[in-house]
Amino acid sequence: MIGGMSNAAYPLSRPRRNRHDAFTRRLVQEHRLHVDNLIWPIFVCEGENQRQKVDSMPGAERVSVDNVVEHVRQAVDLGVPAIAIFPVTPMSVRDAVGTEALNPDNLMCRASRTIKDAFPDLGIIGDVALDPYTDHGHDGVIENGRILNDASVEILRQQALNQARAGNDIIAPSDMMDGRVKAIRETLDGNGYDTTRIMAYTAKYASAFYGPFRDALGSGSLLHGDKKTYQMDPANSDEAMREVEQDLREGADMIMVKPGMPYLDIIRRVRERFEVPTFAYQVSGEYAMLMGAIQNGWLDRDRTIMESLIAFKRAGCNGILTYFALDAARLLRDEH
Ligand SMILES: NCc1[nH]cc(CCC(=O)O)c1CC(=O)O
Ligand SMILES: [Mg+2]
Numbered sequence: 001m002i003g004g005m006s007n008a009a010y011p012l013s014r015p016r017r018n019r020h021d022a023f024t025r026r027l028v029q030e031h032r033l034h035v036d037n038l039i040w041p042i043f044v045c046e047g048e049n050q051r052q053k054v055d056s057m058p059g060a061e062r063v064s065v066d067n068v069v070e071h072v073r074q075a076v077d078l079g080v081p082a083i084a085i086f087p088v089t090p091m092s093v094r095d096a097v098g099t100e101a102l103n104p105d106n107l108m109c110r111a112s113r114t115i116k117d118a119f120p121d122l123g124i125i126g127d128v129a130l131d132p133y134t135d136h137g138h139d140g141v142i143e144n145g146r147i148l149n150d151a152s153v154e155i156l157r158q159q160a161l162n163q164a165r166a167g168n169d170i171i172a173p174s175d176m177m178d179g180r181v182k183a184i185r186e187t188l189d190g191n192g193y194d195t196t197r198i199m200a201y202t203a204k205y206a207s208a209f210y211g212p213f214r215d216a217l218g219s220g221s222l223l224h225g226d227k228k229t230y231q232m233d234p235a236n237s238d239e240a241m242r243e244v245e246q247d248l249r250e251g252a253d254m255i256m257v258k259p260g261m262p263y264l265d266i267i268r269r270v271r272e273r274f275e276v277p278t279f280a281y282q283v284s285g286e287y288a289m290l291m292g293a294i295q296n297g298w299l300d301r302d303r304t305i306m307e308s309l310i311a312f313k314r315a316g317c318n319g320i321l322t323y324f325a326l327d328a329a330r331l332l333r334d335e336h
Pocket of ligand 1: 213214282285
């Protein structure tokens with residue numbers, strides 16, 4: 001009997017009141033994405049005047065070092081605080097132990113020096129792992145079909161030093177070997193790089209979502225088998241807490257969870273338990289998935305980008321590595 005119902009039957013508390021108009025929604029908004037939260041991953045390749053498209057990552061490019069300043073200027077002009085460099089290493093210099101990772105003139109080091117010269121205030125993050133440099137596409141060295149932990153770490157610590165010397169401000173070990181944070185920290189400190197930060201890919205899962213990235217780097221077709229003996233099982237969550245505990249003990253300054261969107265629960269747990277600077281990598285497969293739907297007209301581009309990124313803030317992230325960094329920075333700039 002609708003007509004006879006008194007108003008008292010309605011709730012006194014009406015959550016919709018705070019959604020009534022734009023100014024109220026602004027006042028009660030709990031989380032906000034800021035350009036300071038964005039890190040832009042870039043791909044660099046050999047050659048001159050190269051700008052190569054990546055088929056499985058529409059909008060992403062591999063650029064040669066002579067184009068990298070112009071490329072990165074976009075991020076600087078938008079106020080993006082940091083970039084992450086990934087080198088596309090030619091097959092001719094790859095080998096079983098990733099020797100090229102230690103070359104002071106490798107692609108990563110040349111790109112890092114060039115960017116640092118042009119933009120001294122921009123943060124440069126350098127991935128440390130052997131997969132861009134090995135002819136088998138694994139992140140470490142192999143013996144009898146096994147990825148060796150400690151032997152790999154001995155190379156990784158030298159790779160980290162090589163990259164710090166070339167201007168990497170933040171070393172980001174993405175290899176998932178045990179003990180590599182401690183080894184890298186000791187090597188950096190022992191060589192006068194005690195202010196070089198470590199952003200550890202701490203909870204990095206053995207994920208299908210890295211496929212497009214491996215295409216971009218050309219390591220996908222090289223990879224024999226999978227990375228399940230070093231990257232984490234997507235079924236595990238408590239194990240991520242133990243990984244974080246260890247990396248913090250070993251001297252990590254920042255913790256990363258990767259991939260992003262399928263692992264928001266891990267981000268939330270890390271944030272609540274450890275209260276340390278926490279980052280997520282919205283990886284290539286997430287980008288490809290969203291871009292595929294956007295390009296088909298199935299999802300609205302701008303709203304999808306922003307909603308996918310605010311999720312990381314809500315989950316507890318300080319920042320996000322995302323291929324959408326420039327798009328998001330533009331949208332934030334034009335918001336008001
Ligand atoms: N160790 C290298 C590395 N660093 C970042 C990514 C993936 C990034 C992305 O998918 O966007 C990978 C690939 C992998 O571990 O196979
Ligand atoms: Mg670990």
